Amino acid sequence: MKKLNAAFYQQDDVVALARYLIGTELVTEIDGLKTSGIITETEAYRGYDDKACHAHLGRFTERTKVMYETGGVAYVYLCYGIHHLFNIITNKKHNADAILIRAIQPTSGLDHMLKRRNKSKVEASLTSGPGNVSKALGISKSHYGKDLQGSQIYILDKTKTLPVIQSVRIGIDYAGEDAQLPWRFYAADNPYVSKKLKADTPCQE
């Protein structure tokens, strides 16, 4: 399958992109180890007018500056002092849109992922939850700003679409009314999802 290209990442509807990414394959080749998985859960964060976005109202700091780059680079940051969360930057330069990868379904390099996660058997918690995804794939802050069409981290397109569930984003209660936006997407009937809520609804296409 082909790598997603610059034209893909530079599209301006970050919510549509977050939904589309469900079913594509995230691949890393880090420390000489190849690992990959089908993306099963994403969240969209829209620059400027989204209170949950780190770049809300154009906030520009050492941490957020890469968000303003042309779509197609990685935004990795440390959360709660422990977890490295991996995001995809999208849209044109100066539009700080981002997509958080919250879960994947492992497809290759399972042994490497188990070792990185200190686990002995494959189960949903291996790669469910944004912190776990990064740890399993070997992604860390050293990949901040990395090109997503390079050799270390890239995404392969899909041939078929999966049923997708739409929901509210997790862990952003501080964002007021924007916490209610249905900008979280996950694959239906897939165990590799971080958290399910009652009000979740299928996406109509």
Next chain:
DNA sequence: ATAGCGATGAGCT
């Protein structure tokens, strides 16, 4: 210079 806190996860009740 520094207080406050977060796009989480694991473990225990």
Next chain:
DNA sequence: GCTCATCGCTATA
């Protein structure tokens, strides 16, 4: 359901 580990980012001074 509840606690807490753990530390860099951010705002404020």
